[in-house]
Amino acid sequence: MAENLQVQLARQPEGVPRATDFQVTKAARPSAGAGQFLIRNMYLSLDPYQRGAIAGRHMGHTRLNQGDVIYGRCLGEVIESKHPDYKVGEIVVSESGWQQYFVSSGSAHDEVRKVKPEAPLSAYLGALGMPGLTAWAGVEKLAQPTLGDTFVVSSAAGPVGGTAGQLAKAKGCRVVGIAGGDEKCKTVIETYGFDDCINYKAKDWAERLKAACPNGINHYFDNVGGPMLDTLLTQMALYGKVIMCGLASLYNRTSDGEFAGNNMGPVVGKRAQLLGLVVYDYYDKFPEFQKIGARLMKQGKLAIHEDRVDGLENAPTHFVKLASGLNNGKALVAIAPEKV
């Protein structure tokens, strides 16, 4: 019998997840029923928000129980179809979960989106996927930086931060990244082309950031929240904007009381604007963004850096690496070859 390798929850993680919180199992490979189609997944996207989703802390995701397939977005190919809108051979991204095969009816819940490949396929889970759309919405719709502005982004080596910074750079900003380690900073400067990058694990990172942003920070694309946000707020230029996109520094927390919250004092003093960003609001803009993103890639203005492993069975350890902040670039699992 044909198999479908899956990764399921073994138990709810406490704090930073461990590989033993997951279980790799073999289910029977499904086939498409009436009104359905079958996707063969090639790449699984690993994203920081999945940590919160597993615990039911992320919007639209209920807390997982033991035996549930882990939430995750995959890029794959339609290999069977009894659905009028999906043809065999089409490339799609879907909320398939961590598994090799996925049967969908094309419901809203499955969030199936067709991809017209104009770039490497895996990019449609990163710089041209949801992370890229997040970055584009934050830059073009919320921050709207102008020539010469200073634009700072945290988690700069990741696909959201890396793309946000490159888009801001393409718009004429001075772009400074914040990342956790010298190797990540090297990626941020050498691959993504940021003007500077600060390793926040250095003791004097706040002073270094200040030196890198002598005119103050006009835009802060915040992927981490927490104490770092408090520090950044003190370095904003008057009327600066903070795009509140993620709270990666808090995703592994075991209780809400672990972080006492941010100080709003500097928000008033700097006349800052804090703008919440949720990418789901911009799904209807996906085609527009992907066209622009693919063009920037061809022009050499949007580079990608991936951190991949082969084989779905390695997804848990790769996710632990991501949740521990040890990955460098877009975290991906290559589930199966693009061509079979």
Next chain:
Amino acid sequence: MAGGNPQVVLKRQRDGVPVPEDFSFIDGPMPAPGPGQILVRNIYLSLDMFVRKAMRGDHYGYDILKPGDVIHGNNVARVIRSNHADYKPGDVIVVESGWQHYAAVEASKVVAFVDPMLAPLSTAVGALGMPGLTAWASVTHLIQPTLGSTFVVSAAAGPVGAVTGQLAKRAGARVVGIAGSAEKCQLVTRTYGFDACVNYKQADWEDQLKAACPDGIDGYHDNVGGTMLQAVCKQFNLYATVALCGRPNDYNAGGFTGIQMGPFIGKRARVKGLVVYDYYGDRDTFLSVAGPLVREGALKVKEDHVSGLENAIPHFIKLMKGENIGKAIVAVGPEKA
């Protein structure tokens, strides 16, 4: 040196809600204006929450007070003598001239000229002064409520909150206040004309707020910060706008109450810091809107007056405890020249 200038000065620096023992009421020296300075006689002293942190040197442009320093404060005052070409004896101005009867000040301390014909003089530090300008900036520049939207104001009985809510109401919003007693709420709904007011000292105030905002909250003018901001956020509609204007609890304590940003992301909230000093240049525009409204009684103001500078001390403590109702003012001296 001869006295003749009653003053309230700092006796000691400490954190927390102020107590009478933090102040001294003394007879200070009569000042003489130096070159370029003006001598003013204070008429109405404005008591404001920000003064608490200004005393600590924790407010833009104010140095920490040392024992013996006169307490910071804005006054409606009359120019007595002038060594500055822009001011002449008899002019009425709003000026940072402190808790005292007379002050010799640099022209840079003058906040504005007051047109004595526009409205009662004391409104120049209330509904037509900094609190009113703050409210106007919040409504017309930061929150910009749309017709039929729901607009919530905390510290609604205070001078900023009262004007904010009334201006938002004039702009076509449904306006709900939050205040700290049934008496304050009565003022807010009956006198200021808000659609509803919730007393946050009642245990179920969040449920009451929800009931008062059946369509959710689109705009929130926050005079309080802290746990109330966090609680009000729960009832935001998507893309709600928040103007952050004051944090009196933080002013007393000298620390801050942390805010969890997660819910603000979920609501796609737009949180904006408001500093009234940015809008001083718009004062004439503001007065052209609010001046006639105050004069005609269309914009209601309630002032909480005491007479005599020595009473500034208990009146300020009352303000910082949230026990006053309306704009806190001390009548220091007569209006007439």
